[in-house]
Amino acid sequence: MIVQKNYKKLNKMRIDICIVLIYIITFMSNPMLFSMPTENGEYQLFGPIYPNEIDIDPAIYRISEEELEKIKTKRILMKLTQCIEIFLHKNKEDSYELTKYTIFCMDEVESSIFIYLDYHDNPTTYYYKIISKNIDYEPDNGSIEKSLLLYESATFTTVYELLEHVKKVEITYKFLDYYLLSPEKMEEARTIRKFLPINTDKICSVCYEPTIEYTTCKHPICLKCRDKCIVQGKTTCPICRGSDLSVYPNSL
Ligand SMILES: [Zn+2]
Numbered sequence: 001m002i003v004q005k006n007y008k009k010l011n012k013m014r015i016d017i018c019i020v021l022i023y024i025i026t027f028m029s030n031p032m033l034f035s036m037p038t039e040n041g042e043y044q045l046f047g048p049i050y051p052n053e054i055d056i057d058p059a060i061y062r063i064s065e066e067e068l069e070k071i072k073t074k075r076i077l078m079k080l081t082q083c084i085e086i087f088l089h090k091n092k093e094d095s096y097e098l099t100k101y102t103i104f105c106m107d108e109v110e111s112s113i114f115i116y117l118d119y120h121d122n123p124t125t126y127y128y129k130i131i132s133k134n135i136d137y138e139p140d141n142g143s144i145e146k147s148l149l150l151y152e153s154a155t156f157t158t159v160y161e162l163l164e165h166v167k168k169v170e171i172t173y174k175f176l177d178y179y180l181l182s183p184e185k186m187e188e189a190r191t192i193r194k195f196l197p198i199n200t201d202k203i204c205s206v207c208y209e210p211t212i213e214y215t216t217c218k219h220p221i222c223l224k225c226r227d228k229c230i231v232q233g234k235t236t237c238p239i240c241r242g243s244d245l246s247v248y249p250n251s252l
């Protein structure tokens with residue numbers, strides 16, 4: 001009886017080993033299964049994010065929902081880090097658009113995020129910029145970047161750290177006019193404005209909050225209201241209709 005049981009076990013093990021071997025041989029003989037074609041037809045050694053790499057079956061792990069979410073977030077961050085590192089290092093690109101396949105709003109303002117690799121630093125460092133999607137500024141002569149810069153990060157030694165920072169900024173930072181501020185900086189700025197208040201004639205023509213920003217025709221409007229108007233298709237100054245809201249003045 002015992003012999004027969006062991007024999008069955010052994011048989012099952014053999015079948016398992018065979019299945020694993022078949023998998024290995026299939027993948028080794030066809031590396032394309034691991035790869036994704038790029039725009040120029042080349043193949044990269046990374047694929048799409050498969051659900052089983054990120055989703056975890058709660059029945060397997062006896063942990064709380066909260067712990068489960070933490071693991072899931074970590075897995076997403078790790079996978080995304082891998083994708084971005086391969087893109088920047090293997091493709092030798094100097095920037096990666098993090099918002100390429102999604103819609104991103106930074107405190108309600110439609111924005112894009114670009115991650116940059118700094119080859120000049122030793123060791124190599126990464127930084128990122130958040131720019132407005134709908135608003136450009138009047139460029140100085142010879143200026144290359146026309147998009148309105150909303151935020152530029154300090155340098156990070158890993159993409160993972162950088163992505164964690166992006167999440168923190170997305171959740172906690174808010175605009176005060178065109179300044180994107182951390183909660184601490186916001187408190188400082190609001191206290192300064194109480195101490196040195198903005199003149200009452202400088203009131204956003206949409207939300208009636210004091211603002212230091214204005215249109216190219218010199219009518220006050222804050223960044224969030226400017227973006228909201230553009231999104232709603234109202235692209236000219238709400239006071240005089242005399243200027244294009246998507247053009248941000250060169251200097252305030
Ligand atoms: Zn406003």
Ligand SMILES: [Zn+2]
Pocket residue numbers: 215217218219237238239240241242243
């Ligand atoms: Zn105007």
